[in-house]
Amino acid sequence: MLDVETLARKWEKAHPRVILQEASGLGLKWTLAMSFSREDTVILHWLSQIRQPVDAFWLDTNLLFPETYEFKDEVAARYPVNLRHIQPSLSLADQAERYGESLWKQDPHQCCYVRKVEPLFAALAGYDGWITGIRREQSPTRAHAKVIEWDAQHELYKLNPLALWSTEDVQSFAEANGVPVNPLHGQGYPSFGCYPCTRPVKPGESIRAGRWEGWDKSECGIHQ
Numbered sequence: 001m002l003d004v005e006t007l008a009r010k011w012e013k014a015h016p017r018v019i020l021q022e023a024s025g026l027g028l029k030w031t032l033a034m035s036f037s038r039e040d041t042v043i044l045h046w047l048s049q050i051r052q053p054v055d056a057f058w059l060d061t062n063l064l065f066p067e068t069y070e071f072k073d074e075v076a077a078r079y080p081v082n083l084r085h086i087q088p089s090l091s092l093a094d095q096a097e098r099y100g101e102s103l104w105k106q107d108p109h110q111c112c113y114v115r116k117v118e119p120l121f122a123a124l125a126g127y128d129g130w131i132t133g134i135r136r137e138q139s140p141t142r143a144h145a146k147v148i149e150w151d152a153q154h155e156l157y158k159l160n161p162l163a164l165w166s167t168e169d170v171q172s173f174a175e176a177n178g179v180p181v182n183p184l185h186g187q188g189y190p191s192f193g194c195y196p197c198t199r200p201v202k203p204g205e206s207i208r209a210g211r212w213e214g215w216d217k218s219e220c221g222i223h224q
C-alpha cells in the first residue's frame with residue numbers, strides 16, 4: 001500500500017508533470033479518465049511523453065455534445081492513446097422504457113447513476129489507480145481534493161495532478177504547447193458533460209454554474 005498522505009504532502013507543490021512521472025514509476029496500473037476537457041487533454045499530453053500508449057477511457061453517456069464526439073476523434077488521432085470506450089448497460093431506449101422518457105429531466109441523480117457512476121466501476125476494474133483532471137478551484141465540492149488520495153468507493157488510488165492549478169494555468173499551458181482544446185471551452189463552457197444538463201456560464205458565474213441548473217446537484221457522482 002502507498003502512504004498516500006506522505007505522497008500527497010510531497011507532491012502538493014510539485015509540477016503536475018513531475019507528479020505523473022513519479023506516479024508512473026510506482027509500478028502501478030493507472031488509467032486516465034477523459035471527459036475531453038482542457039484539463040484531461042493537458043494530462044494526456046504529459047502522459048504521452050512518459051509512457052506510450054497512454055491507457056485512458058471515456059464514459060460515453062450517449063448524450064455528449066457533438067463537439068465532444070468530434071474532439072474525441074481529434075485527440076485519438078493526435079496522441080498515442082488506448083482510449084477505451086465505456087458505455088452504460090442501458091441504451092437510451094432501454095432507459096426510457098425502464099424509467100421513463102428523458103430521465104435527466106425527472107431524476108438526474110438516477111440518470112447519472114445509470115450512465116456514469118455504474119459504468120465507471122467497469123472502467124476501473126483491474127486497475128490500481130485512476131487519473132483525473134479535477135482542480136480545487138472548480139467547485140466547493142472539489143476544494144479539498146488531494147493530489148493523490150485513496151478512492152474508497154472504487155478501492156483504488158486517485159491521482160489529481162492538476163489539483164492546485166488555476167484555469168489560467170491550464171489555459172496558458174495548453175496554448176503555449178499546442179495542446180488541442182475542445183471547442184466548447186471557447187463557447188462559454190468552462191465545464192461540460194451531457195448536453196441536456198449543461199448550459200454556457202454567464203460572466204461572473206462559477207465554473208460549474210452551468211451544470212444541472214435548477215437541481216440541488218453539482219457533481220455527477222463519480223467524484224465523491
Ligand code: SF4
Nearest residue numbers: 108111112115194197
Ligand atoms: S449529466 Fe444529465 S444526461 Fe448526463 S448522465 Fe447525468 S443526468 Fe443524465
